[in-house]
Amino acid sequence: MNEWSSSKRGDLSRRRMLGVVGAGVVVSALPSRSGAATRPGAQARTAGEGLVGAPLPRIEGPLKVRGAAPYAAEFTFAGMVYAALAFSTIAKGRIISIDTGAAEAAPGFVHVMTHVNAPRMRPMMPWASSEKAAGNDAWPIMQDDRVRWNGQPIAVVLAETQEQADHAASLISATYEEEPATTSFAQAKANGTETAVLGGQPVHIEIGDAEAALAAAAVSVDATFHTPYQNHNAIEPHAVTVAWHGNELEVHDASQSVVHNAWSLAQILGIEEHQVHVTSPYVGGSFGGKFMGMHQVLAAASSRLSGRPVRLTLSRAGVYRLVGGRALTEQRLALGAGRDGRFVALIHTGTSTHTPDSPHPELAQFVSYSSYATGTLKIDLQWAHLDMVANAAMRAPGEAVGSFALESAVDEVAVALGMDPIELRIRNEPQADPLTGLPFSSRNIVEAWRAGAKRFGWERRNPTPRAVRQGDWLIGMGCGAGSHMYARESGGAARLTLTKHGTATIDIAAHDAGMGTATVLTQITADQLALRLDQVRLRAADSALPGVVPGIGSSQTTTAAATIIAAQRKAVAELLKLLRRDSPLAGLTADEVTPRDGGLAKTDDPARHESYSSILTRARRDELVVEATGGNPTESEQYSMYSYAAVFCEVRVNAVTGEIRVSRLLGSMDCGRVVNARTAAGQFRGGMVMAIGLALTEETLYDERTARIMNPSLSEYHVPVHADVPEIDVIWTGIPDPQAPLGARGIGELSMNGTAAAIANAVHNATGTRVRRLPITLDQLL
Amino acid sequence: MKPFVYKKAGTVAEAVRAGAAPGAKYLGGGTNLVDLMRETIEQPATLVDVTGLSSDIRRLRDGGLLIGAAVRNTELATHREVRTRYPVLTRAVVAGASGQIRNMATVGGNMLQRTRCAYFYDAKGSRCNKRNPGQGCDAIEGFNRMHAILGASSACVATHPSDMSVALAALDAVVHLDGPGGPREVPLTELHRLPGETPEVETVLRQGELVTAVELPPLSWAKRSTYRKVRDRASYAFALVSVAAAIDVRGGKVKEVRIALGGVAHKPWRAREAEAALSGGPATVKAFRAAAEAELADARPLRDNGFKVELAARTITAVLGELAGGVR
16 A cells, blocks of 8 residues: 655645545555466565565556656646746846736736845755755845846746746846856866865875876877766656645645755745645656756745745756756876786866856766776866856766766777777776775676676677678677765654554655655565555655655665664564563564564564564554664765676667667666666666667757757757667676665666766777767767 | 637638638648747747648549648558658658657648757747848857758758658659639749748748648659658657658669758758759769769858768768669
8 A cells, every 4th residue: 555645744734635636545566366476576474575676566657557646737726826937048147127017918917026026035055065955056046136047037927827827928028238158168167177076075086196107008098088968858847836824835846855845945935844845746757857946946935925826837948947967078088007908097087067056066087986996096077167057966977977988998998908898897896995995895796797798698799890780780889887886865764653453654755756766665664574565555755754865876775775674673672562471472572573474473483473463452552653763874984885787788880871779788787686676677777778868869059159058858859769779688686785774775877877888889899980979979970 | 829819721712711811820730830839939810720621642643642731641651652652752751750740740731840940949049030030040150960051041051850841852742732812833842942031931832822732743663762861869850861762773774863852951952963963874873972972062061060961972872872772
């Protein structure tokens, strides 16, 4: 049973349900009878058996398929009006005047907010500046006449229908006093760069004399790589529906950070955190783009001013104008090796575009910190400041583009040495973390390479470029490694309720933007309590629930798992206190019992068993409620912890036209234990699809004359379409990480890394052309 | 989107009457026009829905085909005679857009699509002579990878986005019009204009004129025809370069040949120079390449689209080679 949205606060909860169809529908993911053989979960009766790892389908799948899962822009309030935004058309300057007359005369017009009448509000706080800060910038939000980027919202129009709001907003015109702006990468670099900062430390590392070692190396590659701006394109554009109830603000958001957003809105609007309630029951993709943004603030403020509940849905172009993406990078990647293939120097430096106060460094160099034993290492990142919308995090920020450079260079060294690129990588496997010296918690990338190579048929690869051809099509194979640092958030907390009916509810403010988090957390809870899936209800994505668990850094499952494990331990201890003297478990300690078959059993004598239902009923208790935290992630202070990917690619390049088609992809992962084989495979495949976009199609056309984004639409910003995506094979080592809760490390971003390089390396193998600028387009291969 | 009046026309006469009013526009599938209305680039006062008119495909006495303007793209592409007698047309249509869009889009609307130039679409933030005559063009020195290499002007470098029309240009199709001045016929190759100093005038259609049908001549040898679209992703992208061609080779000589290019100009570009160079001559790869180069001799590439010249030459050569059946 799953109620994927709820509130413990009665009146807000009731109002929240106005007009909502589908919330609270009972969903059972398990077949009632047969099918146990194909669905391991059906047989799971005992903690630790079956449910974790099972390829369970998404518990909310039927709701979504029926269109009954309410997304942020589907919540309705009585008297609700619709918002549309007008955007600046200059990069920098002052608004001299805004003419809203025509908009106000348009049909259905209700209200317009500009900097002239907006309520006084504090700026947003960027990520990490406070525990629950989640912004991308610290700009004033419609508080002054300043224009800071091209596309900044300058007015919010409210009307009775969305069409009327869009029309009225289109009638708004502004005059500006333009000021010189920095709108090109070259100009930004010429203005002088700043050494990037991460966690208060400048991004500059030198181990040994990498330049000297490079100069002395028998074989070396020293090249510049370029990666473009990219924008977020989640299938669901950002949306928010808000209503004020006195001084309480109810927010239905498309978010990956409900608790952060509630805190942020309170902080910005000058009310108390408990006065803001944010839910995000269903989200159509987040990818790092759906933290705290300006649009939630504009919706809340215009709702306050107009006295009407407001729905604000960004147009696709609006997403491009308000939500940043991957920053542009220029990277120097130099790699020196001995004749035996051992790396002696790794230099990964470069410049990323940056915006003031942005917490997102686009640290491409991070991937080079711990990937290979290199003897010497030099890392440096410079920021070039542009007048543009604030950088955002975008799936595997930094490392997606950094791994393209590093893994392309490794391939170049392999070619120069005449060595198989996989063997070259294996030869440079570090024994401990090259940067910190910490032991690896679990690093099995070599197994992943071997298993992947076998399954992909790597031995059939012809190492000579341009040697394999079918008709007009040149065929090549390439590979690339990816890694993603393990993360577990310290704010994990959950509330577990066991009832006398033998059911459980787990409350945790985590998020599911389509990844499968709801399913996975239900699975883990059922597994930990030895309950059937349909006996567990999950409530999540609601700021009123316990925990500070943002969807960030591929950390939600590990954070929640540690929390659920802690809650289970606490519940077991409490249950033991409730035992009657005649209980089969009487006198046993927590160390001697294990959840089993809907209750507790003596670990080494399962016949001594009492169900939760019996324990609670006999103790005259309706329910048992415990709240627990996951504790600080000390494991990542003691160990170097990463998930690893070995990605294999086959491409076909048309010898006449240069058209590039990925014909095969395989990802071989080493990510600890996989909690749900089906949703994990979806994450891996999704990341690889996105990486096809990174490698071959995606580029924001940012006009350096005006700082204007020229392709803010899915028709002109090319994400891969079905015809661009081959069948993608994914396998994993399945080796549990002894240091991670449940043995599982993060997987959400992993396969973004290494894939673009695998594609680029396959293009080189097919054509003999080494392309170091993304996206790789056909004109680079003519 | 500006509010508008919607009228559904029951007959061509009714449509033409309504369409003659100031601010009236004909509505086909709406797959481009409605987008442009959302972007405020088109702001018609009245939409005259003509999807109920002329929606059949029939064989003419001379063996040609008359295709109603309201025929949906999917229906056109899957029509048995079109598929078998004019494969270039089927291939061009299915190379465009997506299945869902082709189910909506009409023949008349397809040929009257407007350019996808990013600066044309950016109504609020960019200059465009097509949108605002005399305003200037931000594409000439901006992003112009998708833009024209042939027949452009200092006022406009946009391309026409239709795939279908490129095939129709190669097939010598004739467009049937009706309007306040009565019915008339225009060869498809003369329907669209080059930009010149008035890029806002995109066709020779007169005020209130309606496309009622497209006529295909018999062209028995068009059975040997094809369409090759080169683009950045495998589907759902406009052409960088496309080639529609039909060829009739007898005894190693080119008896008849038709070539049209897409993605290179403000209109479907009939490659008459190349056709003239090939006609009566040898059907060899070398001749195909030379003909392609002759056609492209006047190409004027911009900052981002220089590759289109070589790409077009290669694609023309390859397509003719394929049609001629593995010649050397």
